[in-house]
Structure formats: structure tokens, C-alpha cells
Amino acid sequence: MTNAQTKSQRESWETVSLVVRFYRGVSPNSSEWRGQVEHIQSGGKFSFQGVEQLVQIMGAFSDGKTNQAKKISKGEEDEA
Numbered sequence: 792m793t794n795a796q797t798k799s800q801r802e803s804w805e806t807v808s809l810v811v812r813f814y815r816g817v818s819p820n821s822s823e824w825r826g827q828v829e830h831i832q833s834g835g836k837f838s839f840q841g842v843e844q845l846v847q848i849m850g851a852f853s854d855g856k857t858n859q860a861k862k863i864s865k866g867e868e869d870e871a
Contacts, residue, residue: 807852833857837864
């Protein structure tokens with residue numbers, strides 16, 4: 792693959808940048824991870840409770856569905 796082909800491919804890729812912050816619940820016995828996903832392009836912040844919800848939110852972003860990520864974060868939607 793030539794440098795021109797590689798550059799052309801990179802220019803056609805869509806980038807989604809996320810910052811994920813993790814923290815545990817307040818209780819010392821809490822084993823559930825909670826956190827927040829920040830979508831860099833829009834500045835949107837989406838809270839999650841548990842790894843499963845994190846994966847759903849990230850999946851919504853990878854599909855370009857920011858509104859779906861918002862619903863998942865608010866507990867309004869169960870599907871990935």
C-alpha cells in the first residue's frame with residue numbers, strides 16, 4: 792500500500808473520541824463500577840452504571856447514535 796493510499800484511507804475514516812472516567816460507589820462494599828463517558832466532538836457527558844451500560848453507550852457512539860447514548864445513560868433504553 793502506498794503512502795497516498797494510506798493517507799486517502801485515513802481521510803475517509805470517521806473518528807469518535809471518548810474519555811471514560813471510572814469510579815466505584817460510595818459504599819466500601821460496592822463492587823459496581825460507575826462512571827462517565829465524555830464525547831469529545833460534542834462535549835456531551837453520559838453517566839453509566841456498570842460495564843454493560845458502558846458498552847451500550849460506546850456502541851451507540853460507534854454507530855453514530857448520540858441520542859441513543861443519551862437514552863441509555865438515562866436508563867430509558869435497554870438495547871445495545
